[in-house]
Amino acid sequence: MRALSVRELLQVWEQGCSQSPTNRALTLLSVACPDIAMKELAELSIGQRDARLLSLREWTFGSHLVSVVNCPSCGDRLELNFSIADICTASEIPPPSTLSLKQEGYLVRFRLPNSCDVANATTQDAVIAQQQLLERCLVEALYKAEPYSLEQLPKGILDAVVEQMALADPQADVKFALTCPACQHAWKSVFDIVSYFWDELNVWAVRLLREVHVLASVYGWHETDSCI
Numbered sequence: 043m044r045a046l047s048v049r050e051l052l053q054v055w056e057q058g059c060s061q062s063p064t065n066r067a068l069t070l071l072s073v074a075c076p077d078i079a080m081k082e083l084a085e086l087s088i089g090q091r092d093a094r095l096l097s098l099r100e101w102t103f104g105s106h107l108v109s110v111v112n113c114p115s116c117g118d119r120l121e122l123n124f125s126i127a128d129i130c131t132a133s134e135i136p137p138p139s140t141l142s143l144k145q146e147g148y149l150v151r152f153r154l155p156n157s158c159d160v161a162n163a164t165t166q167d168a169v170i171a172q173q174q175l176l177e178r179c180l181v182e183a184l185y186k187a188e189p190y191s192l193e194q195l196p197k198g199i200l201d202a203v204v205e206q207m208a209l210a211d212p213q214a215d216v217k218f219a220l221t222c223p224a225c226q227h228a229w230k231s232v233f234d235i236v237s238y239f240w241d242e243l244n245v246w247a248v249r250l251l252r253e254v255h256v257l258a259s260v261y262g263w264h265e266t267d268s269c270i
């Protein structure tokens with residue numbers, strides 16, 4: 043993987059404007075990793091994908107991040123300052139392609155969710171989306187050696203599968219434990235590198251194009267003179 047040039051960043055931004063967040067992530071990585079096929083990038087676990095996006099973000103805008111969140115209780119505004127290293131959890135060793143859970147007579151074999159799975163989740167409802175992800179990631183489920191469908195598995199087993207997925211791919215689930223200084227409310231805030239990086243790229247691209255437009259107006263440049 044390599045850093046992107048200004049021209050490439052603008053091309054990614056133009057392409058990503060009409061894309062879903064998942065496809066924006068893949069567009070960024072496909073330009074940064076020209077030797078890796080798009081299918082292979084799309085089949086990286088979400089944690090592996092996000093680890094690459096964190097590196098790319100560091101090479102593009104530096105290692106320092108600032109995020110603003112509102113307290114869900116009183117609405118107070120909190121500014122979070124942190125570094126890429128603070129939230130980087132991925133190990134160099136890729137997670138296994140198939141994981142298994144043995145519990146209470148059940149044997150469940152599954153894989154980690156990837157960008158294809160997320161892109162195919164067709165709903166904004168978090169519970170249904172999780173069900174759809176599990177459906178796609180389930181390899182095999184047995185109870186006392188008899189095949190079981192996802193719908194037949196008890197909630198406790200499904201919760202254990204989700205927990206094992208999170209443990210095996212921790213970079214996919216970055217959360218901050220926060221306490222509001224105004225009302226002392228404590229909660230966990232999810233950090234999503236895809237939306238964070240895209241928002242930064244969007245602000246950067248709009249500002250750059252505005253500056254180029256102003257300079258072009260002042261100096262009488264034409265579009266064909268551009269050397270970005």
Ligand SMILES: [Zn+2]
Nearest residue numbers: 113116222225
């Ligand atoms: Zn508060």
